[in-house]
Amino acid sequence: MLWSKLFIPTLREVPADAEVASHRLLLRAGYVRPLGAGIYNYLPLAQRSLAKIQRIIREEMEAIGAQEFHLAALNPAEVWQESGRWTAMGQNMFRLRDRFQRDLCLGMTHEEVMTALARGELRSYKQLPQIWYQIQTKFRDEPRPKSGLLRTRQFTMKDSYSFDLAPSGLDLSYEKHRQAYCRIFERCGLDYVVVEADSGSMGGSASQEFMVATDAGEDYVVVCRQTGYAANLEKAVSRPTPPSLPDNDADLSPxxxxxxxxxxxxxxxxxxxxxxxxxxxxxxxxxxxxxxxxxxxxxxxxxxxxxxxxxxxxxxxxxxxxxxxxxxxxxxxxxxxxxxxxxxxxxxxxxxxxxxxxxxxxxxxxxxxxxxxxxxxxxxxxxxxxDIRQVEAGDTELHSGAPLEILKTMEIGHIFKLGYKYSDSMGLTVLNEEGKETRVIMGSYGIGVERVLCGAIELFHDADGISMPPSIAPFEVVLTPVNLTDESQRTAAFDLYNSLRAQGVDTLLDDRDERPGVKFKDADLIGIPWRVTLGKKLAQGLVEVAERRTKTVTEVPLTEVASWLCSKLRP
RNA sequence: CGGGGCGUGGCUCAGCCUGGUAGAGCGCCUGGUUCGGGACCAGGAGGCCGGAGGUUCGAAUCCUCUCGCCCCGACCA
Known part of the structure; x- marks a missing residue:
């Protein structure tokens, strides 16, 4: 695309209200604009990044046999009353009434709706297992929206639900999700840890969270680099530090x-x-x-x-x-x-x-x-x-005594073995081989799409701006002709632009009538992984390729730069 | 919901204490000079000072109420 035609409202000055890096940079780089507390409009750059994240999610979900749905966001109260969560969700649920005074809510997650759909349609064990998913907007009336896109009242979630006949089937569906999630976050270029989590009021037997280590996060996790133990602080176990004074061994009375x-x-x-x-x-x-x-x-x-x-x-x-x-x-x-x-x-x-x-x-x-x-x-x-004690710094791993670390993290994904909570409360059964009504066992699996974007920015940014992982950057390459009035630069830039696009490289051409410094600053700010500068060296047939992440600059012949970039982007 | 902070042009902020009818920088528009890391000169547009009420001859400034936003805590399937 041509930069001159794209809406990328970068800010020179730091927005006053933004504290965490991803919030500040999403605003400065022209990705998002706030509409209200915890409500954001996603501008073209954010939209492009989020679309790429979603594409990766879709590919990996389809790879484990999941089927995409689009479910109602506006839910009648009855479904939530059946599961008991109409009251359990309390103030966190956006509620409304229609003209006939019927109670409705905006979906904050879709266990109920999925279960309601499944119980009407799934009749036989032969139809199982099923994995159903959607990527949709969720609504939560957060008591305190904060940190930009990290905690909002309206956000995008990939949520999937598995339906199996037996616990062993659930184990398999759960494991498929765990692996798919690892592939998704790897492909999105994130560093993350998988931790044992408390299943809380979701019920169920097992649960793991996918976390990105960042001070902007709201959760603490305990990890052991030696043994691989990793758990949310809520449920982490450890060996405490020994008492600093040995107990008096005498047989004394109070x-x-x-x-x-x-x-x-x-x-x-x-x-x-x-x-x-x-x-x-x-x-x-x-x-x-x-x-x-x-x-x-x-x-x-x-x-x-x-x-x-x-x-x-x-x-x-x-x-x-x-x-x-x-x-x-x-x-x-x-x-x-x-x-x-x-x-x-x-x-x-x-x-x-x-x-x-x-x-x-x-x-x-x-x-x-x-x-x-x-x-x-x-x-x-x-x-x-x-064990009712919270793990603290200095504790060691329960069995081995190896050192533990406590990390501040942000949750980007969560997988649950739900068990029978919803199938029981909402009556989801199928006929088994013997023709008997059998409860269906469920799992539920979520990914916060915006949080993947925020996580990437929290992990990869510097004083100049964002350094987006190539797979989810709004563009893969930005072409920066230093002076567009120079006919050879102009021609070379547009030729290269067309050639890269023909090879499927997502390319942005900075054709604005701006001074080079402005173009460089903007390119660094919005985080495009590769920048090609077309300038003086063009006379010798050379362009400069700058890698955003490492800030290394390589001179490459103009005739070879397209294939050079392709080899970097699609190794 | 408790505690704190802030609402003045698109952005960052000054002015408020000590009332006298609104400013700077950046951005934007026009013209010119520039052109390898956020240029310079000249000209220009743009603000019922969040809203309502009050005090006063007079309110961005003082008082009351209200709305919004941010931060800390509580909360966060």
Whole structure:
């Protein structure tokens, strides 16, 4: 295409509101423009990149036998009521009413719609397995849209759903997706990690996330370079650092000690001249089971943090919150700061495994300004031991003891074994070989299309702008004639342009009446992987080919540059 | 939903404290000179200062309300 005819509104100055790199650069490079909070218009450059990402996704989905659908974005409430998610989704769902006061919503994902479609049409085991997918706009009423295209209220998602007769079939469909996703993200030029994920309220047995490491992300993952272990921080397990002081091995009984005004773990530890690793942290939580609320105690080593996800999993609670000070006082007769498990019998106690086998620790005495020395878990109080601790820096891999890293990441894809959640709630069955009604087992698999674009930009940018991976760049090559009024440059540029296009190279010709500096700056900013400069050297039959990513410049004869580029782009 | 910040021309911002009727740079248009890393000169267009109400002789500026946007937190199938 000709640059002069394309709408590429690059900005010289940095937009004030953009903080993360991809947001700033998408605006500066003229890819997108905001329409409202978390709502963006995609301009031609973004549209071209997103189309290329989608093409790669389609090719890889078709390769595993998936079939593309286009589903309704406007959904009647009934389908969502059937699965229970009409209420479960809460405020995150965009809802509306039609003129007859019927409730509708805008789809935020399509498990319900797919299942509703499948149950009307799939009758026999002979029709299974099926993989159905779509690439469509999803709507979520985000409480806080942010970071440009990273968290928006309207975005494009590839979502697919597998229908199988048996768990072994689901395993296969899941594995096909896992491999397809790896190929998709590889072809998109991304560096990514696959991590074990919490399946959360999606239910189901297994789930993995595809993550790009970037500070712009919102998730933390734990990875071990030696063993390959990788998991979302929510569910990651590890071996904790050893206590900084070995426990006193003597057989001692709890002893009260006066600790005036020492409230926090750190204060108490300093006051008693013991490390925080020798303290027990006592958290009082009000958990929800069904529609009932009841208090629970969580115990952790003094320096450890509670993992909410693990605690929910360990207790089976639906949700929980910290108890209010008044609740604590009425339960314990003491204020937060002096709480402990000793003598508590009417509240279930969950103790982290890092406390199992420890001896003679410090805990609150349930009496203001007093703590207990010599508290031994399992002896001085009984508790359910479970892993309810969040992995922290310095921990090591559970089995091998190899070092772990904690990375900040952005989720670009997620695969789930759903199991029977939707087929049960919505009645999706087929007849099996014996003619008996059989539940269909499902999987669900998503890719955030814009996030692939953002991930690429987060990973590949520099002070000059974006350095897009060639496979998803809006153009593969930009031709930059230094001076278009020079007839030989002009002719050479247009000839090369036509020749590249004839060979299927996605080429942009910068035919604008601009000074060379402007053209170079713009080309770097929008991130085209290869730039061909046609200038003075043309007299010797040479052009310069600059690689955006490495900033290397190679002089190539004009007559050979097309095939030279082809060999780089299609090796 | 809590906390913070910001709304002045397309963009980045100054002016606000101490009220007197709106500015700069970039961008845009015209002409000229330029032309290998965001040129220069000259001329020009473009703003009911987010909105409403109030105080005042007079409000971008002070007060109240409201809307929008950004950031932190909560939240995030």
């Amino acid at each position: 002893t009260e000690v006066h600790t005036p005004n020492q409230k926090t773990i750190d204060e108490v530890a300093a006051f008693l001249n013991l490390p925080t690793t020798s303290s027990i942290k006592t958290l009082v939580l009000i958990a929800t089971f069904g529609d009932k609320h009841s208090p629970l105690i969580a115990l952790l080593r003094g320096n450890h943090q509670l993992s909410e996800t693990k605690f929910l999993a360990a207790t089976g609670a639906k949700e929980f919150r910290p108890a209010h000070p008044e609740e604590i006082r009425s339960l314990f007769g003491a204020d937060p700061g002096s709480l402990g498990p000793v003598g508590v019998t009417n509240i279930p106690i969950y103790a982290d495994k890092a406390l199992e086998g420890r001896k003679n620790l410090v805990a609150g005495a349930n009496k203001d300004d007093y703590h207990l020395l010599h508290v031994t878990p399992g002896e001085d109080f009984s508790a359910t031991f479970a």
